[in-house]
Amino acid sequence: MPPPRPAAVVTALTLAAATAAALPLGLPAAARTALALCAALSAAQLLLRRCVRRFGGVTGDVFGALAEVAATTTLVVLALG
Structure with a gap:
């Protein structure tokens, strides 16, 4: 996880x-x-926390899933707005 301030x-x-x-x-x-x-x-933060808790860390697949979840969420919110 990145440092909180940056x-x-x-x-x-x-x-x-x-x-x-x-x-x-x-x-x-x-x-x-x-x-x-x-x-x-x-x-994305919720998914990241779930993956860290479930897998004990993150992998490249987790980062890919985070990107897809964030993009999909953005598109859904903009489409519904």
């Missing part, structure tokens, strides 16, 4: 960049984008 900084920068990129589409789109990113990060 992970929080990268998360905040990513959230700010994604929200800023969606601002030309309007404030509701920017809010949906921020919500989608937060949901994706939460889903």
